[in-house]
Amino acid sequence: MTERDRKDPHPDGPPPRLPPEPPHERQRRKRHESENLDDALEQTFPASDPVAPFVPARAPDDENVPEQRAPKRRVPDDDAGSQ
Numbered sequence: 001m002t003e004r005d006r007k008d009p010h011p012d013g014p015p016p017r018l019p020p021e022p023p024h025e026r027q028r029r030k031r032h033e034s035e036n037l038d039d040a041l042e043q044t045f046p047a048s049d050p051v052a053p054f055v056p057a058r059a060p061d062d063e064n065v066p067e068q069r070a071p072k073r074r075v076p077d078d079d080a081g082s083q
Helices: 023-048 078-082
Strands: none
Touching: none
């Protein structure tokens, strides 16, 4: 058995002319569609938003951390190697 969506085209051509949907019916239908979408989103939420693998550590305060500098490197003299 094939199920049809209300938005599917009519299989035999253009659909028959229907009277315009009353505003209260349209509002009820839209609310029902919105509830269905919200429910589907809740059911798929864990898969669509994976958990972070870690929590970053809090950065230390800049005032309490002593400034660290790399040790000075000695550059060999070019003259020493040519003698």
